[in-house]
Amino acid sequence: MTNQNESSNRVRNLREAKGLTQTELAERAGISRSAVTAIEGAKLAPSVATALSLAAVLGCSVEELFGSPESPKATASWAWEPPTNSNRCWHAEVFGKVLKLPAAVTPMWSALPDDVDAGSQKASIVADETLVLATCDPAAGILASQFHAATGMRMIVIPRSSGQSLELLKHGVVHLAGLHLATAEHPEGNADAVRTGLGNDYNLIRLSNWQEGISLPAGSAHRSVRSVLGARLKWIGREEGSGARQCLDQLLHGRRAPRCVARNHMGVATAIQSGWADAGVCVQLVSAEAGLRFLPVQQEAYDVCYAKSFRGDRRLTAFINVVRSVAYRSLLSDLPGYDTADAGRISNVN
Template identity: 30%
Template sequence: MSEQHRAEPAENIENRLRQVRMARGLSQTELAARSGITRQAVCAIEANQYLPTTAVALRLAGVLHCRIEDLFNLISSGEEIDGELIGVDRASAAGLLRQRVKVAQVGERVIVRPVTHLGEVLTYTVPADGLVTGIPPGKAKTSPLRVKVRLLREWASIREAVAVAGCDPAIFLAGDYLRRRQHGASVVGWTAGSAAAVEALKRGEVHVAGVHVVDRKTGESNLPYLRRHLDPKHYAVVTFAAWEQGWMVRRGNPRGIREAGDLARKDVTLVNREEGAGARLLLDQRLTDAGVKGGQVRGYRHVVPSHFAVARAVADGLADVGVGVGAAATAFGLDFLPLQTERYDLVVPAGLLKSHPALQQFLDTIVSRAFRAEVEALGGYDTRETGMVRELFDKRSA
C-alpha cells in the first residue's frame, strides 16, 4: 500500500469523544447502547486504542448531537502562520525563537503573545497554540513586530478562541464552560487593569475587555468611564457579575485596619495595583478622602498585576493590606472588609458579535444557570444581573 493511502495513526488524531460524552452526561454503557456498539468498543476508542470506522463515527456523532470533527480531528501537521507580536519590544524579540505563544484572530489581525505573559502558574497549565519560528526584520521601529509561528493545533480551533483582557479570575472558569458548550472553543484571559483592558480593546488586540470603574460623582459603574473613552455606536456592554471590593487583610486583622487613614501608620505595609486598575482608583479615592497622600503610605509603589497577586502578597506576609475583590480574599484565607459593591462589565466590539465564531456562545455561557451557580459559590459574586445588556449611548447628552 502506498504511503498516501496508509491508514492515519491514532496518535495523529485529536480524540474528544470522552469529553463530549461526559459533557452530555452519558456513561460509556449508555453511549454504546444508543450507538449500537459495545461498551468495550467505546472504551477502546476513548483510550485511542483504535479509530472507529466512518459508520461508527457517524453513529457516535448522531447520538451526541455534534459533528464528527467535534469528536475526531487531525492534529496540526505544523501549519505556519504570520502574526503581530504583542507586548514585546523589538530588542527582546530575538530571544523568543522557539518560545511558546498563544494566537488569536481579532477581526482581520492575527495577534501573537508569549504564554509567559499569562503568569507563573498559567504558563505551565495553558497549552500553547504554536512556537515562534522566525522574526523577519522590521522596516521601522514603529511598525508592528511580525513573527512566524508554527501551529501546534488546528487553525480552525484557534479562530474560535475568545481573548479577554481584564482582572476577573472567574473568566477562566467561563472558558471551561464554553469548551463544554462549543467543543474546540476556548477563553484566554490576559490579566489587565480596567484602563489597560479598554486600551487593548481599542487597539484591536483582544475581543473583550473587562471593566470595573465606579464613577466618583454618580456612583454608577463603568458606563460613565466607557462613554469618555469609547465610541458608543461601536461597542456593546454586557454585565458579567457584581462583586464587593474592599480591604484584604490577614486572618484576624492583626494591624486593626479599618479605614484609609490607617494606611499612613508606620506599622502598616500596603501592596498596590497598577495605575488605571479599578482597585487602584478606589484606593486613591479613599486616600484622598482621608487626606492621605500616596507617598505617606509604606508600599504604595509596590505594584502587582492582579487581585490574586494582591491576596497572595498579604497571605505571604509581604504586606498587611491591599484592595481587591472578596473572591480573592476567600481563595487565600484572608479577612475581607468591603468598601463598595461594583459591577464587572464586559465590553465587546459590536461587529465581532456577528463575525466571531464563538463570541455569542461565550456570552450565552455566562448566563447559564450552572455557570452562575458555580461563580456565586466562589464567594463575593452576585450574578442576578449577569448577561444584562447596558446602554452605552447616553441619551441625556444627545
C-alpha cells in the same frame, strides 16, 4: 491551487451578486464583519469552519469558493512584543487579523501554548476557534472552562487591570475587555471609561457584581474600615487605571499612594500573606482564598466590553449564552463576594 486574491474576489463577487452587505454576510455566516473584510481583502485565510459557513450562505461549495482545500498560508503577527525571545504563543483571529498572543510563563487560567506553525492551516483553524478576554477577574478560569465545555472552542484569558484591558481592546488585539469601575455612587463608571478611552461603538455585558474591600492579615485586630484608616499601616498599592486603585484612592482621601504596587488582586494578597504589607485592596474571592481577613468597602459592577462590530460573530454569541447559562451563574454565585443576579444583561455605551 487557487490564488488567494482570486478566491477573495470570488467571495466579494458572490456576495454582491446575492445583494448582501458585508455585515449581512457576516451575520448569516456567524463571523464578524471585520473577518469578512479581511477575507475579501486577501488578508485572512479562513479556517475550514469559516469557509464552510461562507460557502453555505453563498450557495456554493468550498472548492468553488476557495479552490483547492489547501488554504494559502495566513500571516500571523505578534499582538504585542513577547517578554522573552520565546516563540511560545496562542493563535487567535481578532478583527480580521491572525495574531500570536505571547504565552505567559505562568499562564492565567489558559490552555497550553499552540504547538503549530503560524502559517499552517491548523494555526488558522485554531485562531478561528479562539476568543480572547483581557481581565483581572480571579474566577475567569470558570468562565473559560464553561465556554469550552459548551462550545468546544477555547477562551484565552490575558491577565490585565481594567485600564490595561481597555487599552488592549482599543488596539484591536483582544475581543473582550473586563472592567470594574462602576459602583453604587458612580453607576456609569464602566460606561464612562469606555466612552473616554474607546468611544461609543461598544457594548457592555454584566458578568457579576462583586465585593471589593480591604484585605488584612488573618490575625489583625482591626474589625472596621474606620479602624484600619485610623491606624498607621503599610499599604500595598495598585497601578493607576485599575478598579482596586480607584477604591484605594477613595479610601486614602488624597494621601500619597503606596510606593510598592502589586500587579493584580493576587499580588495584593501575597504581599499581605508574606508580611510585606499590612493592608491592601482586592476582591473578596482572592482574600478568602488566601485566608485573610476581609472588610467590604463597596460593591462593583464587573462588566465585559466588546465592539459593536463584533456582534454576529459566533464566538461572541456563544460567550453571551454561556454567561447567561444557569450552570455558569450557579458556579459563580457560589464564590465569596459574587452576585450574578444581573449576569448577561447587555447595555449600550451610548
